[in-house]
Amino acid sequence: MKSRFLTASAILAMASVSFAATAYINQIGYRTSDFKELTLFEGSGNVEFVDQSGKTVLSVTPSAAANWDGSGQSVQLVDFTELKTPGTYTIKVNGQEVRKDLKIADNAYGEVSKALLKWFYYQRASMALEEQYAGKWKRSAGHLDNNVSFHSSATGGSGTLNSPKGWYDAGDYGKYIVNSGISTYTLLSLYEHFPAYFDNLKWNIPAEGNLPDLLAEIKYNLDWMLTMQASDGGVYHKLTTLQFCGTVMPNEDIDKRYVIGKSTTATLDFAGVMAVAARVYEKFDATFAAKALEAAKKAYAWGSANPNVYYNQPRDVATGTYADNNAKDEKNFAAAELFVTTKDASYAAQGASGAIPGWAEMSGLVTYTKATHAADFSDAAAAKDSLIAAADRYAKNASTGFGVPMTKNDFYWGSNSVAANMGVWLLHAYYLTGDKKYYQSAVKTLDYLLGKNPLDMSFVTGFGTKSPMHPHHRPSQADGVQEPVPGMLVGGPQPGGEDIGSNEWECRDYRVNGAPAKSYFDNECSYASNEVAINWNSPIAYLAGAIEALNSGVAPSFAVDGVIVSIPKVRPGLRAADGTPKLRFDNHRVFIENNGIRYDLKGKKLK
Structure with a gap:
């Protein structure tokens, strides 16, 4: 017994x-x-x-x-x-x-930072990815887009359009202006804030004249965006097939491509991005910068004259919509960036917001611009107050749990980009105040995305002890390579379950009741939790890249009393424990402080 x-x-x-x-x-x-x-x-x-x-x-x-x-x-x-x-x-x-x-x-985020940026190269349309740059993820050129038809919804278009280049938007092969808008802006702002760092950073992509790698990559998408502007200044909404293709490589997707729709939101997103591009590229290519600025002005004029042209998905189209029936935030975004670039007071941006940026919510970008250009905007102080108030909430949230600023209500489609954008927001608060609680909360947000989360996994492909192996990303699904393309941030956990069903191509129910941060499925079927997208990669690329730049001894470049300030180096005694300059502000004047003694930006003691 x-x-x-x-x-x-x-x-x-x-x-x-x-x-x-x-x-x-x-x-x-x-x-x-x-x-x-x-x-x-x-x-x-x-x-x-x-x-x-x-x-x-x-x-x-x-x-x-x-x-x-x-x-x-x-x-x-x-x-x-x-x-x-x-x-x-x-x-x-x-x-x-x-x-x-x-x-x-010493350089913990160096490689992942470069991989997050290099992923945009892997998303390039209209060109072959050569082995010397792409390694085992090399592929043939697809979607040359040199003979694109105009859909009946693309008003004013006739014949065909030559519209090559650009980035594939997500796991599919469409190219969308609205989502390109916030994605391209985020990368442009990363360069604009840290030019001294990114002028010299390389990650093995094809050269583009004398441009730094970051600007070379961005320009590949800007070149496409410029082709999408009609002669009247309006901008077409997207370039896709009528239906999503199957799981094939880009060169195998041979369905007819169309320019589809024209919208106020796409046009004003375009205007704001081109206004930023005009000032960023001027020192490298004045001709391109002038072209971008002219395009921005034409787009803003069209958007102002056509404030309510919203995108409605045609019956015969089933690709991504990016529909948004409120263009006020896009207009303010475009106006703010055009004003910074031109100083033309006719570009009037209204208000500030504490809302986290997203493709349909651009008002947070206006807050960034106003708060960091104090001499240019009469309501800059109000913008800073809005930014700091939201940052305080995020820092408080990050003081418990998994150290991420999110609460359960922040877990919706693309939750990882919500976290990343909160991290970017916290960095802006740090730039404006020098308060380390914001910097530390931003670092903790990156920690969450790279493994310190309830799923115990890095959400970036190719990085971490455990990372996604089966993202919803057609090239990674169809290329015959076991590992997915590296450097992709997957959408992340959320309880919506939009991809759950009984069809063969749908997912089993992976949701965890009462735990939205665990509701995730590392499977190709899960486009609601495991797809990738350019507007998700761009904020984490900013977050990791900015933290690396700060810790290299480079402080952000921004406008203080109308002067662009860049601090490439300061001596160790004037750095905080994390290696960043001890910046302080007084009536919009910036200086460095150590033990109560103030120094100018070159390290000279102030009287």
Whole structure:
């Protein structure tokens, strides 16, 4: 007869299995001199950090447990900022090993930052991706788009249009002006804020004259966008087939392509982006800059004269809509950028907003522009107040749970881009105030996207201990390469379930009740949680790129009293612990402060 009683050792063994702690970390790594934090679930006792020789080099007491509404878990935060020596570490909780992949490095985000930007090269239409640049993800050219038909909805168009280049929008092969608008703006602003850093950063893409890699990549999409402007100044909404194609490579999608629709939102998005491009490219290519500015002015004039031309999906079209029946935010965005570029007071941008930017919500971009151009806008202070108020909420949210600014209500389609845009917002608050809580909250947001989340996975393909292997992305699905194209941020968890159904091509139900942050499926069927998109990659590319730039000793370039300020280097004594200059502001004057002593931007002591 078998004993009905378990030994004490067996009970303890079962308990250790059932209640083993989980440590959620940034799987790419943490910067040596930066803020560092992990999230602990079902832990008990101190968290120990053990080096490769087996020595415990740091022991930390976790914070009190608190419930996080995104996942329904009661978790603790562990601050291990004092661990500064580069290397790979084992994490132990109450003596039990919970993971062995904690990395500390001087340049932790360097490679992932470049990969996030290089992904836009992999999205190029109309050209072959050569092995010397694309490696095993090389492919033939598809969608030359040199003989595109005008759909009946594309008013004013006749014959065919030569409209090559541009980026594929997402997992499909369409090209959409509205989504190109915010994506291109975000990358342009990354360059505009950190030119001293990105002038010299390379990631192996084809050269474009004397342009830095970042501007070369952006110009590939700008060149396409310019082809989409009609002679009257209006801009066509999108260039796609009538239906989404199957799972094929770009050169195998041979269905007829159309220019479809013309809209106020597309036109004004275009105007704002071209206004930024005009000032960014002027020092490299004055002719191109002038062309962009002229296009911006024509588009703004058309959008102002046609304020309510909204895109309605034709009956015979089933590709992405990007429909938006409110163009006020797009007009303010275009006006603000045209005013900064031209100083023409006829471009009047109204108001400021604390709303996180998105393809249908451009007012947050107006807030960025006004708050960082104090001498140009009479309501710059109000814009700054709106920006800081929202940043304070995000920083408070990031102080618990998984350190991400999001709450359960922020988990909707493309939730990872919501997180990334919150991180960008927090960086703007840091630029304006120098308050490290905003910078640290932005770093924690990047940590979330790179592994410190309830799914314990990096959401960027090709990076991390565990990352998506089956994104909804046609080239990655059809190219015969086991690994997906690297550097893609997947949309992320959300409970909408738009891709769930009983058809063969639909997903099983992957939603987790009461845990929107766990409602994710790493499967090609899941276009609602596992697709990729240019407007999702651009904010995380900004977030990682800006953090790398800041930590290289480059401060953001922005307008203070009408003067563009750029600080390529400051001596160590004038840097904060994270390596960034100790910027301070007084009546829109910027200076550096150390131990109560003020210095100008060249490090000279001020009287």
